[in-house]
Amino acid sequence: MAYVASAPKEPFRLSMLVYDTRYRSYTIQIVVLFLFLAFLAWLLNNTIENLAAKDKDINFSFLFQRAGYDIDQQLIPYTNDSTHGRALFVGLFNTLIVAFFGCILATIIGVFAGVLRLSGNWVVARLMTLYVETFRNIPLLLWIILAFVIFSETAPAPRDFRVTDEMVAAGEAPSAHKILFDSIAFTNRGMNIPRPYLDHPLGSINVLDVPINLSGLAVLALIAIGMWVNGRLLGHAKAVQEETGIRPVTWWKSLVVLFVPVIVLLFALGLHWEIPELKGFNFQGGINVAHSFTALLIAISLYTGAFIAEAVRAGILAISRGQTEAAFALGLRPGRTMRLVILPQALRVIIPPLISQYLNLTKNTTLGMAISYLDLKGTLGGITLNQTGRELECMLLMMAIYLVLSLIIASGMNVFNTAMKLKER
């Protein structure tokens, strides 16, 4: 009772809880807290009682039972003998891959559209306005379905690629061809692209039942090392430039550092490409990118890109016109002015709304269910939920996963935001 001691003159009376403004706020807060807890308790109790009335319990053991269904797109190995828990992870990775590429694409589109919307070129600026307004004002679901329908209705069927003996004899060509040097098959089901294939792979290790490809890791490590060395090189060049005024030539050093080690490694491992071939009903071999993935990615990136474009435009407009004029006065061209002067300052305004756009994009991936994209909502919240009948458990689990996912993205972006923030000295 610390606050009793802080009121020295009057002895504390119960009525002061209501009539004394010093204590009233505590009273109100305690009452509100109590009511809120009571409401939560009621909700919980209601759920438990109603489940009990239906003879159901809350039980997550279904996650360890055999799933029995198949998933088309799987980033980690999965068969219908795997558990529902593994199906959950397959779905989660499918969500993450769309969210990851979606965020990157949407950012690129958004920055371009936002900058170009402010362009002095009337046609370009109006075109960007048109893009932003159409995409922003039509529901995302329709864009997703539209993209999917365009792909699946206009592309040729796999059998159109077939060359039969009679066609060879008659000198006829099939009605459809693979594109890009006969390597990519674009059908009404998906896109089959060549898969990198190694003659002497480094093998793989299993972490938690997920095979990690060591060759891939080695390539990534080399790229990371190359980027680090390149950074040192550029840093050194900058230091020399500041000291002497002459910038040493670095471009060929950068190229060597970035690419040569990777190329040598890939050559040593015996890289070649597995080209998709038509066998039976479909193209076999290569990587099959289903249209549900492509359509979802394109629609979601264009849609979110429109919002990001507005955030970028707001950020640029927030920078005073004097900055541009000052940069022009120093002789900087418009492109460099934007890149070196305006955008770095505008980023501080852009990043906070960008965070919420990334979160929106990640959560919007659930709309992929409309075009049969099996993400987390499709596996855990769709087929698993239906086959096991564990609605409450699946929903709670799914909400928890999306919550954690969003919190991770938000905290990551907040770190970035803090790094970009105006440093006040």
Added chain:
Amino acid sequence: MNKTVLLGTLAASALLAGFASAGTLDDVKARGELICGVNTGLTGFGAPDANGNYQGFDVAVCKAVAAAVLGDPNKVKYVPTTGETRFTALASGEVDMLARNSTWTFSRDNDLKLDFVAVNYYDGQGFMVHKDLGVSSAKELDGATICIQTGTTTELNLADFFKANNIGYTPVTVADDSEAQRQYLAGACDSFTTDASGLAAVRATMPDAENHIILPEIISKEPLGPVVRHGDNNWGDVVRWSYYALVAAEEKGITQANIEEVAASTQDPEVKRILGLEGDLGAMMGLDKEWAKRAIAASGNYGEIFAATIGEGTSIGLARGLNALYTQGGLQYAPPFR
């Protein structure tokens, strides 16, 4: 004191919830309307006609129940449900019963706490392909892309069938029949799989029906029937016997047209019991004497409903097959009315 009030509220709400789920039959009578979960649109089984009124083989069961309980086959509110939403809609009390080609399985019966009251259509899962594909057996579908409706038993049968035959496939999981049909017609999948009856119904609505064939393999048993919530046995009995009244009527030759005539002239004691002329079967489950008579008069007996909605005379053209009466080599059989 606050706590007591809270506990009191909790107890009261729990009691109310208990009462609400006590008797679906009483609820339906009090409401004056039967809420029936049906398919979002499967021609012949349950789909809105040109005037927006639901018609079909499954819908006829709803009508029979409404006629038996409320005296009017039109006092039904149809709630379209998808493969995903149907059981939740039933379990939550949103609908009183489901008459929506749902397969009776062990886990649905026990784990989902549902009761399948009867089997109104004995079905099995089949495959439909385009003639041009040159496939004559499902076992030749190695590597094919196959459209399946999610949330159904077909999904699991499909995985099992391909595994058993050691062949591979690419699944395309779609939400409902119409989307599956669109993707199949667009060529996004080589084959569409669902219950053979559903395939026939889908094919009937295709512009080029003659170019599509249903493969001979039937890869599963799919006993389809009306479903009610587990635990309300009285309501389950009402739905079950309303359905069996239709089958019994076919067995006894009672049709929509001759029902009054039969009622006036029959000497068969079982027919008399069914039509409420003798004994009081209806009272045993809380209905009046003429419940079964009204159920039969609603859309006719089982055979009439079959012929009018999905039979060989319709565009769907399904043979009676397993669904013929037991006297004609089928499986349809009504327990005795006594």
